[in-house]
Amino acid sequence: MTRENPTPAVRPLTLRDVSEASGVSEMTVSRVLRNRGDVSEATRAKVLEAAKTLGYVPNKIAGALASSRVNLVAVIIPSLSNMVFPEVMMGISQILEDTELQPVVGVTNYSPEREEKVLYEMLSWRPSGVIIAGLEHTEAAKAMLGASGIPIVEIMDVDGEPIDSMVGISHRRAGRHMATAIVEAGYQKIGFLGTKMPLDHRARKRFEGFTEALAKSGLEVADSEFYDGGSALLKGREMTQAILARSPELDFLYYSNDMIAAGGLLYLLEKGIDIPAQIGLAGFNGVELLDGLPRSLATMDAHRLDIGRAAAEIIARRVEDPTTPPGEVVVLKPSIDFGDTLKRVKKRPDL
Amino acid sequence: MTRENPTPAVRPLTLRDVSEASGVSEMTVSRVLRNRGDVSEATRAKVLEAAKTLGYVPNKIAGALASSRVNLVAVIIPSLSNMVFPEVMMGISQILEDTELQPVVGVTNYSPEREEKVLYEMLSWRPSGVIIAGLEHTEAAKAMLGASGIPIVEIMDVDGEPIDSMVGISHRRAGRHMATAIVEAGYQKIGFLGTKMPLDHRARKRFEGFTEALAKSGLEVADSEFYDGGSALLKGREMTQAILARSPELDFLYYSNDMIAAGGLLYLLEKGIDIPAQIGLAGFNGVELLDGLPRSLATMDAHRLDIGRAAAEIIARRVEDPTTPPGEVVVLKPSIDFGDTLKRVKKRPDL
DNA sequence: TTGAAAGCGCTAACAA
DNA sequence: TTGTTAGCGCTTTCAA
Numbered sequence: 130m131t132r133e134n135p136t137p138a139v140r141p142l143t144l145r146d147v148s149e150a151s152g153v154s155e156m157t158v159s160r161v162l163r164n165r166g167d168v169s170e171a172t173r174a175k176v177l178e179a180a181k182t183l184g185y186v187p188n189k190i191a192g193a194l195a196s197s198r199v200n201l202v203a204v205i206i207p208s209l210s211n212m213v214f215p216e217v218m219m220g221i222s223q224i225l226e227d228t229e230l231q232p233v234v235g236v237t238n239y240s241p242e243r244e245e246k247v248l249y250e251m252l253s254w255r256p257s258g259v260i261i262a263g264l265e266h267t268e269a270a271k272a273m274l275g276a277s278g279i280p281i282v283e284i285m286d287v288d289g290e291p292i293d294s295m296v297g298i299s300h301r302r303a304g305r306h307m308a309t310a311i312v313e314a315g316y317q318k319i320g321f322l323g324t325k326m327p328l329d330h331r332a333r334k335r336f337e338g339f340t341e342a343l344a345k346s347g348l349e350v351a352d353s354e355f356y357d358g359g360s361a362l363l364k365g366r367e368m369t370q371a372i373l374a375r376s377p378e379l380d381f382l383y384y385s386n387d388m389i390a391a392g393g394l395l396y397l398l399e400k401g402i403d404i405p406a407q408i409g410l411a412g413f414n415g416v417e418l419l420d421g422l423p424r425s426l427a428t429m430d431a432h433r434l435d436i437g438r439a440a441a442e443i444i445a446r447r448v449e450d451p452t453t454p455p456g457e458v459v460v461l462k463p464s465i466d467f468g469d470t471l472k473r474v475k476k477r478p479d480l
Numbered sequence: 481m482t483r484e485n486p487t488p489a490v491r492p493l494t495l496r497d498v499s500e501a502s503g504v505s506e507m508t509v510s511r512v513l514r515n516r517g518d519v520s521e522a523t524r525a526k527v528l529e530a531a532k533t534l535g536y537v538p539n540k541i542a543g544a545l546a547s548s549r550v551n552l553v554a555v556i557i558p559s560l561s562n563m564v565f566p567e568v569m570m571g572i573s574q575i576l577e578d579t580e581l582q583p584v585v586g587v588t589n590y591s592p593e594r595e596e597k598v599l600y601e602m603l604s605w606r607p608s609g610v611i612i613a614g615l616e617h618t619e620a621a622k623a624m625l626g627a628s629g630i631p632i633v634e635i636m637d638v639d640g641e642p643i644d645s646m647v648g649i650s651h652r653r654a655g656r657h658m659a660t661a662i663v664e665a666g667y668q669k670i671g672f673l674g675t676k677m678p679l680d681h682r683a684r685k686r687f688e689g690f691t692e693a694l695a696k697s698g699l700e701v702a703d704s705e706f707y708d709g710g711s712a713l714l715k716g717r718e719m720t721q722a723i724l725a726r727s728p729e730l731d732f733l734y735y736s737n738d739m740i741a742a743g744g745l746l747y748l749l750e751k752g753i754d755i756p757a758q759i760g761l762a763g764f765n766g767v768e769l770l771d772g773l774p775r776s777l778a779t780m781d782a783h784r785l786d787i788g789r790a791a792a793e794i795i796a797r798r799v800e801d802p803t804t805p806p807g808e809v810v811v812l813k814p815s816i817d818f819g820d821t822l823k824r825v826k827k828r829p830d831l
Numbered sequence: 832t833t834g835a836a837a838g839c840g841c842t843a844a845c846a847a
Numbered sequence: 848t849t850g851t852t853a854g855c856g857c858t859t860t861c862a863a
Binding site: 141184186187188189190191193194199209210212215216218219222231233234236249250252253254255272273276277278359360361362363364365366388391392395399417418419420421422423 | 582714
Binding site: 494495496506507510511514516538539540541542543544545546547548549 | 855856857858859
């Protein structure tokens with residue numbers, strides 16, 4: 130079967146094609162297409178017409194090489210599989226939508242080696258900036274970031290030294306803060322349920338802050354349970370059952386994320402446990418999901434959207450005006466949402 | 481304060497810098513760095529050493545321009561805010577990890593205009609292939625895809641004509657299939673609860689297939705409820721309450737996604753409704769979350785991971801061997817998971 | 832096994 | 848307002 134192809138795509142079109150079709154020099158075509166420099170309305174119309182009918186799509190590779198300007202912002206995150214990073218992405222997109230900049234996402238699966246590779250790959254496209262999750266990176270990755278000469282924003286965490294700018298919350302403080310609230314509410318036998326992931330530094334820091342604050346009250350984590358992969362809601366159920374089977378005396382369960390906390394909540398409600406009198410519960414993140422649960426779960430909003438927005442704003446500002454000083458630090462302060470699963474004792478505005 | 485900068489990042493390093501540092505021609509450095517052509521072990525070592533100590537990161541822009549090869553695959557999806565597209569992304573990543581190709585994500589927020597813009601933006605980087613959600617695009621977008629000359633895979637949906645290849649399920653069939661199962665189970669008064677989004681063509685097609693199959697049994701959707709934004713779990717609760725307040729005679733509720741179905745399930749369980757005897761429920765997607773619910777919800781797996789994998793495989797194959805014929809079509813057939821919320825009547829292997 | 836020359840498609844800088 | 852020239856940093860091609 131022979132068939133006439135209306136748009137034969139043998140060779141991608143170039144500026145030269147548009148130039149020839151419109152009878153205008155390549156340079157002027159380039160100017161029209163980028164809205165640069167003064168071009169008469171007449172030629173402008175001619176060029177636009179030609180470009181449109183030909184279906185010309187500019188070659189950004191050549192443009193970037195010639196101008197050494199790339200409107201890409203590399204965003205490097207550990208995962209897309211829970212709601213936290215997509216929400217950060219939304220914040221970034223919201224801000225970059227009003228600029229020429231475009232986010233490009235790389236996922237590391239919480240692997241430092243993969244992070245290093247993804248970073249190398251992305252830097253080789255010479256982006257205008259980098260937004261990267263966390264403050265912990267391989268030495269090589271830190272060296273690359275430091276030598277890149279572009280704005281770098283490390284996000285989510287502020288417990289450490291940034292390479293350039295950072296935007297986030299203190300997970301140590303978040304852990305401490307929650308521990309204090311739990312102790313003040315009168316709970317004494319506290320269990321911890323979390324992810325096994327040794328490379329989730331933020332979860333680790335929350336845990337460290339948590340135990341540290343408990344210690345100040347002469348308490349320690351009475352029992353703990355860790356998981357790895359699978360449906361978080363289901364794991365929350367299973368771990369809750371397991372930890373209570375082993376340590377029935379527990380009167381509070383602190384979960385490292387809201388999803389497993391929700392699983393625990395559903396389980397305990399089915400068992401007819403009196404929450405928060407008999408057992409109190411708290412999670413972490415403030416995910417939207419929580420709104421539909423039978424009880425409002427105690428949690429702490431990690432300000433993911435704001436983090437994304439603030440990070441993107443830093444990059445946008447630095448690209449817009451390269452004299453903007455680097456090293457900006459934005460620390461967001463999450464507060465506890467007590468919900469229905471953590472006894473509220475008294476206001477402590479000084480926390 | 482003055483400070484010595486150990487890695488001054490004035491000008492990004494070039495091949496020339498490595499060439500000078502190693503005393504080897506630029507060409508040979510290039511060969512070493514790309515593992516191309518025969519290079520003696522001695523020079524190879526010298527070059528690698530120099531590149532490493534300098535901290536050289538190749539400039540892919542220049543490389544891509546010179547070789548007209550770009551190892552990027554554009555992935556264009558409507559959203560990251562529910563679990564469905566991230567899971568597709570995982571499938572894509574799993575396959576591309578074993579190749580030189582790298583996915584680059586663009587998000588359209590279900591807007592055709594935005595899709596057109598994102599596509600234009602991505603095509604201007606001359607990617608090696610495009611994976612794009614859905615079969616509905618603006619005329620301009622279709623023209624760009626058709627003229628791009630690269631492999632295009634439209635994913636998720638197979639109810640329509642692809643530009644090149646497509647991988648997905650038939651949402652019409654999915655809707656019909658579920659309707660048939662519901663009718664066979666003996667339900668008669670069926671309510672539909674879904675999203676308001678007029679641009680979610682796949683949800684629309686499921687609904688169309690659903691009503692069509694009901695009609696064949698002389699039934700129609702007795703009442704329906706639509707939502708827009710907010711916590712899906714909460715919306716599921718609210719809509720379920722609303723539809724039952726209005727139409728208490730309903731004996732089945734079909735939800736357009738699992739998250740709102742889960743909200744409905746939790747609500748009905750709290751009300752002490754007998755599921756699936758008094759009211760049956762079904763959702764759509766097969767999200768992992770469901771595993772932790774008090775009852776196993778009836779649903780249909782949309783094969784998101786497989787769709788991502790199959791799409792990436794097509795691109796990888798076509799890039800590897802450009803003579804591979806285009807127009808590949810992969811139709812996945814989802815089956816019903818009856819769970820605990822849809823009465824199972826009999827096996828119908830012929831469906 | 833190595834090197835030299837040309838050019839990928841565009842834009843900066845300058846000239847007309 | 849428009850055009851010409853040179854060159855971005857790399858790879859292809861060809862020669863040594």
